[in-house]
Amino acid sequence: MDIPELTGVSDARGRRIVLMSHCLLNANSQVEGLATWSAIHPVVLALGASGVGIMQLPCPELLGCGMRRWGQTREQLDFPGFRALCDRLADDALASVVEFQRCGYEVLACVGIDGSPSCGVNHSASGAWGGEPEPAAWASTVSVVGSSPEPGLFMAALRTRLDAVGVRLVPAPDASNPAAVAALVTDLTQR
Ligand code: SF4
Numbered sequence: 103m104d105i106p107e108l109t110g111v112s113d114a115r116g117r118r119i120v121l122m123s124h125c126l127l128n129a130n131s132q133v134e135g136l137a138t139w140s141a142i143h144p145v146v147l148a149l150g151a152s153g154v155g156i157m158q159l160p161c162p163e164l165l166g167c168g169m170r171r172w173g174q175t176r177e178q179l180d181f182p183g184f185r186a187l188c189d190r191l192a193d194d195a196l197a198s199v200v201e202f203q204r205c206g207y208e209v210l211a212c213v214g215i216d217g218s219p220s221c222g223v224n225h226s227a228s229g230a231w232g233g234e235p236e237p238a239a240w241a242s243t244v245s246v247v248g249s250s251p252e253p254g255l256f257m258a259a260l261r262t263r264l265d266a267v268g269v270r271l272v273p274a275p276d277a278s279n280p281a282a283v284a285a286l287v288t289d290l291t292q293r
Contacts, residue, residue: 124161
């Protein structure tokens with residue numbers, strides 16, 4: 103069903119949408135010390151310039167852990183309360199996607215952040231961290247951050263839902279690599 107038939111009107115909208123991890127549009131939600139872009143990731147600007155609308159996902163760590171959180175690993179966040187938060191947020195995102203699709207809009211992809219324990223697509227920060235941060239022992243523990251081949255917990259919750267409606271997950275390119283940014287925009291818009 104397309105919208106002109108449904109409503110009898112048309113306008114300037116492009117009818118194409120990409121879901122984006124929250125911090126791609128707002129670097130301020132990232133753990134202090136980790137942001138590599140000042141505000142808006144260049145891939146967001148490039149997609150907008152090509153006529154694609156951006157649906158900003160909520161930041162699960164901002165909601166679940168606040169802005170004074172430390173950087174954490176996937177294992178630290180992998181507990182029922184955080185998974186339930188991710189499930190709720192993913193359910194809401196799915197409801198919007200299904201409604202857009204029902205009304206004839208094209209949802210091109212969901213863009214996450216590789217390395218994040220929440221929003222990683224192909225890998226996420228991993229390590230058996232935890233416990234009292236006693237300086238000497240803790241320093242040696244957190245000096246090593248591993249990488250799990252599993253997605254972050256929010257992307258995992260989204261994947262189980264978005265696979266069913268044909269929306270793929272892709273990682274954001276390096277913000278300092280214009281060629282990688284352009285390649286992703288081409289991949290998303292010229293399929
Ligand atoms: S949880 Fe996701 S949206 Fe929030 S800061 Fe980390 S990567 Fe960005």
